[in-house]
């Protein structure tokens with residue numbers, strides 16, 4: 001099971017700091033297992049991060065606020081980047097690629113203990129195509145005697161390779177001096193430089209559900225483009241949009257307006273783009289067109305948003321097209337297809353006429369409030385103690401699995417780790433989740449529960 005370190009300060013947007021005056025965005029890339037997360041933790045001073053034992057698990061790609069020698073910057077961790085792979089790995093690879101395009105400079109991490117691999121070389125050619133300044137970190141050179149191993153990486157053609165040990169901190173200071181100098185000088189193109197005090201919203205849904213209509217309806221004349229990257233079709237433009245007196249940062253609005261999804265071969269691409277927007281957002285507005293049957297593709301987009309761990313508001317659009325019969329059909333659907341997300345608020349509206357769009361703001365705020373929510377360890381344990389006393393886990397082979405202790409390891413979304421004396425079955429897990437929701441009110445946010453069995 002996963003182990004979550006405490007992340008109290010992690011990506012904390014309620015802190016006084018704001019990232020408007022960072023020098024830019026630095027992405028850490030490299031193939032899996034070279035030590036990227038270890039390096040990120042080292043740079044952040046071990047404040048952050050979710051440590052996962054399972055290789056290949058998609059990590060949340062987040063932008064952290066970081067500081068080195070008085071220079072503030074944003075740090076982006078990418079998932080493992082294995083070039084030329086298929087299936088889920090290729091999706092991760094493409095996401096890493098998008099992350100690089102959103103950054104201003106890059107640290108490429110390679111493994112000095114393993115040496116140069118073909119995969120490193122493929123990553124380098126992709127990096128070269130982006131034209132971003134790159135600093136090469138040769139990791140796992142834990143002692144001075146091993147430093148010469150870095151020399152081999154001169155052949156990547158990216159200048160001096162820096163020997164480091166992310167684990168012990170060796171060389172990390174020198175590496176950051178160089179990388180931040182390049183970052184400071186780099187041309188700033190990153191979408192992440194948007195004002196960070198605004199909450200980030202992704203508008204998602206399959207083609208034709210009304211994303212651009214809703215965007216237009218909400219923005220009216222009231223919009224400001226935050227970042228625009230010239231010369232590429234792929235990079236996002238975010239917009240600040242005022243929804244009923246509250247400003248929000250809508251992610252990748254260019255992608256919505258350009259209607260890339262209506263071009264050929266675009267399904268895969270549009271789902272990648274959705275994924276990229278979700279990763280950069282905090283809240284997802286998931287749109288459905290209620291005038292036509294809800295399809296698998298609709299539900300897939302919704303699952304993507306839930307699995308990405310975002311706060312969710314479900315938008316049932318084109319309500320103006322429904323008659324009484326249609327409204328009944330939708331209510332039946334709500335009881336069935338949507339039972340996975342009964343915790344989410346649903347807003348029926350018409351992007352075209354503007355009917356009920358004024359209901360969005362409150363739903364969005366509630367969802368984010370709960371997404372941010374923290375339950376103290378004391379409260380959590382006393383609640384679970386009572387719950388367990390009233391409804392013990394069914395006996396299994398004569399034994400009674402018991403909850404020993406629980407803690408909320410992180411928020412955004414809330415994640416709980418529960419330590420038990422035995423395997424907790426699925427039904428009981430669901431029961432715990434429902435009870436936590438009833439007690440603490442997590443409307444609008446997914447919650448995650450990991451069970452950690454202590455033998």
Ligand code: GDP
Nearest residue numbers: 032033034035036037038139140165166167168
């Ligand atoms: P990622 O997949 O690139 O994020 O790699 P991780 O940060 O998860 O590290 C992969 C493995 O390499 C872990 O077992 C780390 O403990 C180990 N590792 C990371 N940095 C170092 C280092 O500087 N020296 C040594 N010896 N091991 C390291």
Ligand code: GDP
Nearest residue numbers: 207208209210211212213317318319350351352
């Ligand atoms: P997108 O592909 O998700 O961005 O969808 P669009 O915003 O382009 O909308 C697709 C079509 O649905 C357009 O013809 C819109 O005019 C229409 N549409 C969008 N919202 C509504 C609505 O609330 N009511 C009605 N009747 N039509 C809508």
